[in-house]
Amino acid sequence: MATPNIRVFPDLAALTAAAKQFVLEQATGAIAQGGQFTLALAGGNTPKPLYESLVSADTPWSQWHIFWGDERYVPLDHPDSNAGMAFQAWLNHVPIPKNQIHPMPTADADPQTAADRYEQTLRQTFGIREGEFPRFDLILLGMGPDGHTASLFPHTAALTVGDRLITVGNKDGQARLTFTVPLINHARQILFLVTGANKQTALRHIFGGTGDPHLYPARLITGNALWFLDQAAAEGVVQNA
Numbered sequence: 001m002a003t004p005n006i007r008v009f010p011d012l013a014a015l016t017a018a019a020k021q022f023v024l025e026q027a028t029g030a031i032a033q034g035g036q037f038t039l040a041l042a043g044g045n046t047p048k049p050l051y052e053s054l055v056s057a058d059t060p061w062s063q064w065h066i067f068w069g070d071e072r073y074v075p076l077d078h079p080d081s082n083a084g085m086a087f088q089a090w091l092n093h094v095p096i097p098k099n100q101i102h103p104m105p106t107a108d109a110d111p112q113t114a115a116d117r118y119e120q121t122l123r124q125t126f127g128i129r130e131g132e133f134p135r136f137d138l139i140l141l142g143m144g145p146d147g148h149t150a151s152l153f154p155h156t157a158a159l160t161v162g163d164r165l166i167t168v169g170n171k172d173g174q175a176r177l178t179f180t181v182p183l184i185n186h187a188r189q190i191l192f193l194v195t196g197a198n199k200q201t202a203l204r205h206i207f208g209g210t211g212d213p214h215l216y217p218a219r220l221i222t223g224n225a226l227w228f229l230d231q232a233a234a235e236g237v238v239q240n241a
């Protein structure tokens with residue numbers, strides 16, 4: 001792996017403040033350049049304080065377009081819903097036009113149908129044809145202790161899907177929807193938000209380029225990535241952390 005671009009913060013609060021500033025800077029640049037900001041959200045726990053902090057941001061919300069990089073296959077009002085969390089923490093409290101917020105569909109009996117549906121949403125929104133990949137201005141990602149990111153879990157079929165934008169992920173038999181590796185790698189900017197000592201082992205393999213990439217799927221993310229780590233995650237992994 002090329003030398004990763006890493007910033008270490010003393011705690012979640014400091015990481016969140018820096019992430020808020022970074023997201024708003026990316027939004028300002030994208031809006032200045034192209035009149036819109038296309039952002040894909042991460043799920044899990046780490047980004048929730050970031051989403052809560054964005055409620056107070058002073059930014060042209062009417063030019064933001066929100067997507068999700070992955071979703072558990074549950075209804076929006078289910079406690080596990082990534083979209084449900086982001087709506088409660090942030091999106092219900094800011095004036096982004098509702099037709100510019102695109103939760104992943106989870107009502108189809110067959111998750112593959114839902115994946116295809118979301119893929120069409122991306123193609124229509126970005127105005128791209130089959131075989132083309134949209135270039136998100138920013139994709140937020142977390143990482144699990146097993147090195148998964150989005151819903152790209154170790155040794156699952158989703159890791160090898162190279163000709164689609166969206167595919168069906170699998171966590172212990174539970175269906176997920178997820179961005180594919182090539183879609184993520186096409187982003188202008190990727191920002192990983194990783195906290196907790198239980199991430200050290202995976203980070204060591206990912207930054208060290210060791211072990212089977214399919215055992216640590218975040219290694220497959222070779223695009224323009226910046227890593228925000230808290231001290232607990234960076235301990236013993238990053239020099240002088």
Ligand SMILES: O=C(O)[C@H](O)[C@@H](O)[C@H](O)[C@H](O)COP(=O)(O)O
Pocket residue numbers: 042043044045046047070071072082141142143144148149150151195
């Ligand atoms: O749907 C999800 O669960 C997330 O998208 C997942 O990829 C998450 O980012 C990691 O599991 C890290 O989660 P934490 O931030 O809670 O450690």
